[in-house]
Amino acid sequence: MPGSTSVQTSFEDLGQPLSEVTFVVVDLETTGGPPAGAGITEVGAVKVRGGQVLGEFQTLVRPDAAIPAFVQVLTGITNRMVASAPGVREVLPSFLEFAGFDRGAVLVAHNAPYDVSFLKAACELSERPWPRPRVVDTVVLARQLVDRDEAPDRKLGTLARLFGTATTPDHRALHDARATVDVLHALLSRVGNRGVHSLEDLSAFAATVVNPARRAKKHLAVGLPSAPGVYQFRDGAGRVLYVGTSVDVQRRVRSYFTASETRPRMTEMVRAATTVVPVVCATPLEARVRELRLIAEHAPPYNRRSKQPEKVSWVKLTAEAWPRLSIVRQVRDDTAAGAQYLGPFRSARTAELAVEALHEVHPLRQCTRRIPRTPTATGPGACVLAEIGRCGAPCLGPARGGQDAASYAEVVDAVRQSLRADASAALTHGQDRLRRLAAQERYEEAAAARDRLEAFLTTAERAQRRAPVAAAPELVAARRAEATPGWPGGGWEVVLIRYGRLAGTCLTPRGADPVPHIDALRATGEVVAPPGPGRPGLLVEETDVLLGWLEQPGVRLVSLEGADASPWACPVRGAGWARSRLRAAPVASPA
Structure with missing residues (x-):
């Protein structure tokens, strides 16, 4: 025609x-x-x-x-x-x-x-x-x-x-x-x-209905690279609709125009798309990181993960005269004042369980009112938690039989230790409580108590594993490169990380000396300032991706700066240690 x-x-x-x-x-x-x-x-x-x-x-x-x-x-x-x-x-x-x-x-x-x-x-x-x-x-x-x-x-x-x-x-x-x-x-x-x-x-x-909107846009995949990278679906105005990643960009984008993709929102996205913009990456790791950054930058309407920073929760130890635990949506610039954050939690309910687990171990105040550094001689009486021994009633002050600042500070320091390095108190208290409940055949209560402790330990373990990566000024690691559609493999995949952020990556040719390539990567890598609490959602997610890569078999640590100030290790009695022991001693349940 x-x-x-x-x-x-x-x-x-x-x-x-x-x-x-x-x-x-x-x-x-x-x-x-x-x-x-x-x-x-x-x-x-x-x-x-x-x-x-x-x-x-x-x-x-x-x-x-x-x-x-x-x-x-x-x-x-x-x-x-x-x-x-x-x-x-x-x-x-x-x-x-x-x-x-x-x-x-x-x-x-x-x-x-x-x-x-x-x-x-x-x-x-x-x-x-x-x-x-x-x-x-x-x-x-x-x-x-x-x-x-x-x-x-x-x-x-x-x-x-x-x-x-x-x-x-x-x-x-x-x-x-x-x-x-x-x-x-x-x-x-x-x-x-x-x-x-x-x-x-x-x-x-196998699809019962093949949507014609997908097939009509199949030409958008023509000419895309068959290599690792990121792809962006854009509309006629250039707005980014969706960001994805694949080890083979062309093959993955083609799949959107067949019946293998049955999500209604993807059908709607494909109908609105007019172009697909690829970004070829040296390695699949770089592609995953670029995907995270593009989603955070553009907030594509068809990416579910673009809304994730608004949904995650953090547990905050406040920087007040009498600190308490609070669940917040974002990390603020108050860590220098004494605030401490644990997270992110994928749901507010999981964060609530972690707070409940900490409150069971540490008698922090749970009221939300502001208490002056020196409590007044008059005011409301102690709450129910103080009456049952779950709170030292710092609101009353020593003059009225309440907790003084020094003893309350000891409680706060114990909470900090649980968050940062030592989960033994939480484990011991939790195991004792589980044994008592099991002995009384109160299995549902025991399961709920275990879930609360597990919620705290799981997120604390991730945070403690993440901390050395996020604190390292520069880290270089390498592993033997696997073959991908855009690379035959055989050389080394080298990764440069600075303060928990990917600063650069490269693949060395098969048989070549990797040292000159590593030196060039360090010289040309992204300059990363020490991380602040500005955008923790993106930083944490990217650091977790890098940590997952570092923990793969065969990865070798080439160089590490800042190990003296921030040891490359997890706490000996940290949340990971406590979690492994919690799982090793399951609570008995009825047969």
């Missing part, structure tokens, strides 16, 4: 071949309750690629609630079997590491929304981000590929009989996952006859 333009599709545009996709087939057994409780009792998973099994994962999980009798009969999993099993917070990290969703693995499940909802709830309970893997639901594929005359329904047992799976599903997680693997392979053999040969084709085929 006159005026029309045709574009010949390249082999790269065909997408990721199914034979190269890593599928992680997952099955969960649960207590039968809602996902919000994350009542998982067993996790089973099989990792496959190209028809070959790469590994298996199986573990029982101790749920917070008892398993109902009918569920025990159905699954064969009893309360006694899971009594000594790890909880979901212990299981989740090893499962996610096995699955490798953050490395591009695809989650497969039979009736996937059910399993995904419980995994999301488990991530929320563990305060971990959901990795947002691509999901393939074998139920959805079966509805389109298995006729009614072949099978009366799409249950896993029915499909297993139809396809003659090697393992018979029996409501045990690993057995059901193995059966689902065979069902998946049988369905993939059928879908190949319909022109589906890539992961993108499979997602489009």
